[in-house]
Amino acid sequence: GDSVTQMEGPVTLSEEAFLTINCTYTATGYPSLFWYVQYPGEGLQLLLKATKADDKGSNKGFEATYRKETTSFHLEKGSVQVSDSAVYFCALSDPGTGGFKTIFGAGTRLFVKA
């Protein structure tokens, strides 16, 4: 079945460092891919998405490119801030399921130090 694998955390960075969180997926169809973020004490929020190969999703300085050839959707940010400290979830939704089944990765916790 479909699955999402993301790098284990926690990831600890200093402010203004470059961030990469790796995410790879397996899917039988052509899924939509997402990054969600969960700040302490809150639910998940959609950070960015991409719906087809080579699409780049971007938001708040974060970017991720849908790479079908490597089945990857790595999250990047050029300069992290303390306020980016959160848990990040990679996810996919297969149109074959009508969008009813979204598969989430285990989450990667990011700590950013001032």
Added chain:
Amino acid sequence: DVKVTQSSRYLVKRTGEKVFLECVQDMDHENMFWYRQDPGLGLRLIYFSYDVKMKEKGDIPEGYSVSREKKERFSLILESASTNQTSMYLCASSSGLAGIYEQYFGPGTRLTVT
């Protein structure tokens, strides 16, 4: 903006009690979901609903039931709470439109069963 609200942020119940978790969305979304989130296990789908009075089991439905009597409201019921149901419960909704699969989450209910 979509708003998903959950009836309680924190809840403490005793073993054997019947527990109701309520979720309301204000964007006329067709689909609603209940997840539980546990450390190291990510998000696991308990039940989802694609229409009023319609429901489908997710990956871990045992010990839970749901009710959707109105489009905006989706309730999760623990018929007889057990300690292994201590967890964070997240409600989410999505539009149901073709190709639009992102989900919008509530803030979560942290349930402790003693």
